[in-house]
């Protein structure tokens with residue numbers, strides 16, 4: 454089980470400080486949301502910020518690209534020090550080739566589906582990915598309400614993983630807090646992105662609270 458605080462909810466003027474705070478909280482990943490203002494109606498930052506965070510943290514940098522044609526940015530993110538590159542199936546006509554390019558770069562390859570996209574859309578690439586990210590809000594902004602219907606897809610992905618003996622992690626992102634995290638875990642997720650829940654309080658206390666929610670029996 455891994456917790457991935459999202460720096461979308463951190464202080465944009467103090468990424469290096471907040472990356473340290475995340476590291477000291479016991480979280481396993483730093484989740485970095487890249488938005489281009491086209492695929493989603495929000496603009497954040499690019500590989501330069503990933504490079505800067507890389508200098509101040511040894512944690513796994515879990516980069517979620519909400520950008521059109523993400524295959525164009527693979528080399529840039531690999532050079533910046535990203536560990537995982539997540540790309541949306543809805544954002545490219547070349548999902549297989551794009552994931553192949555990510556794998557060849559040495560990063561872990563992760564495919565993302567929006568709340569309105571079925572698991573069928575990514576079945577042809579499930580054998581090659583290291584992670585599947587199931588969005589539990591529509592992408593673009595932090596602080597939105599968790600969409601429980603997305604959990605059926607988490608359960609479906611978990612069943613496919615067992616049946617086919619695949620090894621991908623199942624990550625959920627959006628509206629994750631100390632209550633919704635249990636339903637995500639029960640459905641089969643094992644990586645949990647949390648932005649506003651973690652940063653709207655003491656980061657270490659909130660990460661601990663998420664971990665103790667996960668420790669409760671099914």
Ligand SMILES: O=C(CO)[C@H](O)[C@H](O)COP(=O)(O)O
Nearest residue numbers: 592593595596627628648649
């Ligand atoms: O990908 C994202 C938005 O597109 C964010 O990672 C996600 O929304 C996390 O924020 P919160 O935990 O506040 O919902």
